[in-house]
Amino acid sequence: MSRSFGAVHAAQPRVSFFHLNAGAAFCAFMLAFVLLFAGSHMAAAHGFKVGDLEIEHPWSRAAPAGAKVGGGYFTIVNNGSTPDRLVSIVTEISEKAEVHEMAVKDGVMTMRHVEGGLEIPAGGKVELKPGAYHLMFMGLKRQPKQGESFSATLTFEKAGSVEVKFAVEALGSAGEH
Numbered sequence: 136m137s138r139s140f141g142a143v144h145a146a147q148p149r150v151s152f153f154h155l156n157a158g159a160a161f162c163a164f165m166l167a168f169v170l171l172f173a174g175s176h177m178a179a180a181h182g183f184k185v186g187d188l189e190i191e192h193p194w195s196r197a198a199p200a201g202a203k204v205g206g207g208y209f210t211i212v213n214n215g216s217t218p219d220r221l222v223s224i225v226t227e228i229s230e231k232a233e234v235h236e237m238a239v240k241d242g243v244m245t246m247r248h249v250e251g252g253l254e255i256p257a258g259g260k261v262e263l264k265p266g267a268y269h270l271m272f273m274g275l276k277r278q279p280k281q282g283e284s285f286s287a288t289l290t291f292e293k294a295g296s297v298e299v300k301f302a303v304e305a306l307g308s309a310g311e312h
C-alpha cells in the first residue's frame with residue numbers, strides 16, 4: 136500500500152519556482168490575476184441551460200415603490216440545429232409575464248406583445264435588452280430590490296422548461312457590468 140502510494144507520488148512532475156526566470160514568474164503572476172478577474176466576472180454573469188439553449192445572465196431592475204410593471208432581460212443562445220420558441224414565462228413576483236418588443240417607428244416609441252412566442256433561430260441568439268425585446272412582468276406582487284434575485288420558469292416549445300434566477304440591478308442600470 137505505502138509502496139504503490141510512493142510510486143504514484145514519485146511519478147508527479149517536480150515543479151520548482153526557483154527554476155523560473157523573472158519573465159516567466161511575471162507571466163505566471165499575470166495569468167493568475169487574469170484568471171481571478173475572469174472568475175469573478177463569471178460569477179456575476181450567471182447562466183442556465185436547457186436542452187440546446189443557454190440563457191445568459193437574466194437580470195431585472197429595481198422597481199420604484201408603487202410600480203406595477205418591471206422588465207426582464209437576458210440573452211438566449213441556441214446551439215441546436217432547429218429553431219425553438221420561448222412560449223411562456225411564470226415568475227414569483229408578477230401575476231403575468233409577456234415577451235414585448237420595443238421599437239422606434241417614425242420617432243415614436245412603441246411596445247408590442249410578441250404573439251406566438253419569441254423565436255430563437257437555429258445556431259443563433261436573441262438578446263433581450265432595454266429598448267428591444269424584453270420580458271414585461273405585469274402586476275408586480277412586490278418591488279424587486281437591488282442585490283436580490285427572484286426566480287422564474289421559462290418554457291420553450293422544444294427544449295421544455297427551466298427555472299432561472301433574475302439578478303436585480305440598480306434602478307438606472309443598462310445591464311452593463
Ligand SMILES: [Cu+2]
Binds near residue numbers: 235236246269270
Ligand atoms: Cu414591455
